[in-house]
Each structure stands twice: as structure tokens, then as C-alpha cells.
Amino acid sequence: MDNPRRDSRTSLAHALNDRDGVSYRHALDRAEENASDYRAEAMEAMCDAVGAILAHAEGPDARIHAAALIDNASTIAGVAGVYDMDALGRAASSLCDLVRCFEANNVWSDDYVRVHAQTLRLISDVRRTPRSQHPAILKGLHDLLESALERYDPPDGAQS
Amino acid sequence: MSQPAPPQTTFNFSRASVVLIDANQLCLQVMTGILAGFGFRKMQKCLDLSIGTDAVKRQAVDLILLDPAPFGEMGYDFVRWMRSEKIGSNAAAPVIIVTAFTSVRMITACRRCGADYVIAKPFSTSQLLERIVWVAESEGRRGELVAPAEVVSSNGSGVELW
Numbered sequence: 550m551d552n553p554r555r556d557s558r559t560s561l562a563h564a565l566n567d568r569d570g571v572s573y574r575h576a577l578d579r580a581e582e583n584a585s586d587y588r589a590e591a592m593e594a595m596c597d598a599v600g601a602i603l604a605h606a607e608g609p610d611a612r613i614h615a616a617a618l619i620d621n622a623s624t625i626a627g628v629a630g631v632y633d634m635d636a637l638g639r640a641a642s643s644l645c646d647l648v649r650c651f652e653a654n655n656v657w658s659d660d661y662v663r664v665h666a667q668t669l670r671l672i673s674d675v676r677r678t679p680r681s682q683h684p685a686i687l688k689g690l691h692d693l694l695e696s697a698l699e700r701y702d703p704p705d706g707a708q709s
Numbered sequence: 710m711s712q713p714a715p716p717q718t719t720f721n722f723s724r725a726s727v728v729l730i731d732a733n734q735l736c737l738q739v740m741t742g743i744l745a746g747f748g749f750r751k752m753q754k755c756l757d758l759s760i761g762t763d764a765v766k767r768q769a770v771d772l773i774l775l776d777p778a779p780f781g782e783m784g785y786d787f788v789r790w791m792r793s794e795k796i797g798s799n800a801a802a803p804v805i806i807v808t809a810f811t812s813v814r815m816i817t818a819c820r821r822c823g824a825d826y827v828i829a830k831p832f833s834t835s836q837l838l839e840r841i842v843w844v845a846e847s848e849g850r851r852g853e854l855v856a857p858a859e860v861v862s863s864n865g866s867g868v869e870l871w
Binding site (some may be wrong): 560561562563564565566567569570571572573576577578579580581582583584586587590591594619620622623624626627628629630631633634635637638639641642645646649650653698702 | 718719720721722723724725726731733735736738739742743744745746747748771772776778779803809810811812814815829830831832833834835836838841842844845846848
């Protein structure tokens with residue numbers, strides 16, 4: 550869909566290079582300072598979300614908890630990057646894509662969900678999982694998600 | 710993805726109006742705090758689409774940040790409604806979709822509904838600022854279908870829509 554062209558500059562465009570403006574660095578510092586006010590709450594929320602995902606994923610019927618899996622994963626993905634927990638956020642985002650894929654195609658695989666949940670636990674255990682391991686962990690999860698998408702949501706509609 | 714804003718770029722977003730729509734209260738709070746740090750002062754926080762719709766109807770809006778995922782297809786209908794030119798100047802307001810769902814299907818839905826940009830969750834504060842400054846810089850050029858250098862940003866956290 551084409552976007553209608555705007556004929557005049559808006560406040561957003563006029564905001565640039567304003568003589569009363571702040572610098573890029575200054576804006577970032579203030580933003581991160583504001584975000585730090587919610588750090589404790591965000592950390593607790595992410596911890597609770599990982600716990601909830603694990604409980605649902607490792608229970609007898611994870612499929613009935615699909616909505617809760619997405620809610621909790623979305624919470625993690627929504628704030629993790631702000632608090633320098635990018636790997637946790639990416640794993641959560643992967644779980645969101647996985648569950649949505651299952652829902653869209655009316656399929657389910659407990660195994661794929663459990664691996665995601667265990668990966669979230671692994672990454673969130675900062676004492677046992679150093680950051681240096683995050684790229685490899687995320688690569689493995691990415692490959693897993695791709696295999697799920699290929700199997701359950703192939704481009705040509707054919708499922709294996 | 711365009712290069713990050715140069716260090717000497719300054720901006721004053723205090724007069725710009727932003728509507729944030731996200732069903733997750735924590736995400737909304739954190740995003741609001743970040744935008745306040747960037748200098749935004751006129752922010753309408755919306756936990757659901759009906760509040761967001763009222764906000765767009767009542768006031769001139771310069772930027773919309775929306776996570777459509779909790780609302781299903783209605784999230785994309787909101788953007789389509791905005792672009793339908795029934796709401797005056799807000800029809801062309803920049804829309805940045807912020808979402809944890811980045812499958813091809815979802816990105817395609819974002820493009821088709823009329824959004825300008827997709828920011829993938831998780832995002833950092835610097836990534837959010839870069840995208841907002843890019844949107845501000847690109848006003849008046851949207852719709853020209855200028856080919857981007859890359860569709861997905863090099864750090865994997867943004868997708869340009871053209």
C-alpha cells in the first residue's frame with residue numbers, strides 16, 4: 550500500500566537540527582536513565598515470564614497454554630533489549646514466531662516449544678552461561694525455528 | 710539500513726505528538742520513559758486499539774508506535790484505517806510497528822497494511838532513537854520507492870519497508 554505523501558513538514562521533521570535541541574548522546578543518556586527506573590520491575594517480570602514459559606512447556610499439554618506462552622515471551626522480548634539482555638529477548642522472539650506458526654497452521658510440537666523454553670532458562674542463568682556462548686546458542690535456536698517453519702509453514706504450502 | 714545519526718545531529722521532539730499502542734503495560738511504561746528521555750512530551754499511551762483510535766481521531770499525531778500482535782488482524786486494520794484518508798492529516802502520520810514477531814508472514818502483513826517501518830523486539834534505546842530520527846529525516850520522501858541499501862539492518866533489529 551502506498552503511503553500518502555505529506556505536503557508539509559510535521560513537528561517530527563521540524564524537530565531535527567532545532568537550536569534548542571539536544572544531542573544524540575544526551576538523548577540516549579536521558580532515555581537510559583529513565584529506563585533504569587523500571588529495571589527492577591523488568592528483571593522481575595522477565596524472570597517470572599521465563600518461569601511461566603518453562604512450567605507451560607514442560608507440562609502435559611503445552612498447546613492449551615499457547616496464548617500464555619506468547620504473552621510471556623512478548624514480555625521478555627519487549628524489554629530485554631533495553632536492559633542489555635538481547636540474547637534472552639531474541640530467544641523469546643523466536644518462541645513467539647514458533648507458536649504463531651503453529652497456530653496459523655493448526656499444528657503443534659511439544660519438542661520445539663520445550664527446546665525454546667530450555668534455551669530461555671539457559672540464557673537467563675547468567676552464572677552458568679557466559680555471554681560468549683550466546684551467539685552459538687542463538688544460532689542453534691535460529692536453525693531450529695527455521696526447520697519448524699520449513700516443516701509446518703513451507704512457502705509452497707506443502708507440509709512434510 | 711541507513712547509517713546511525715551523526716553525533717552532531719540535534720533534535721527537539723517536545724512539540725511532536727506520539728501515540729503508543731501496546732497491550733503490555735510494562736513495555737508501554739518502559740517505552741514511554743525512553744521517549745521522554747528522547748525529549749517527547751506529548752505522548753498518548755494506549756493499552757488497546759480503541760484508545761489509540763480515539764487518540765488519532767482527537768488530535769494531530771506526528772508519530773505512532775504500535776505493536777499489533779496482541780490485537781490480531783485488527784492491529785493491521787488500525788493502520789489501514791489510518792491510511793484511508795478519512796482522518797485528515799493523520800492519514801500520513803509515520804507508523805512504526807514494534808513487534809516480537811518477525812517471520813516473513815508478519816513482515817509482509819506490516820508492509821501491506823501501510824506501516825513505514827518495523828522495529829523488531831528486542832530493541833535497544835539507541836536502535837529506537839536511530840529509527841525515529843530516520844523517520845523524521847525521511848519525511849516527504851516516503852512513497853518514492855528509493856531502494857534501500859539493505860532491507861534488514863545489519864544488527865538484525867530493524868526492517869525497512871518501502
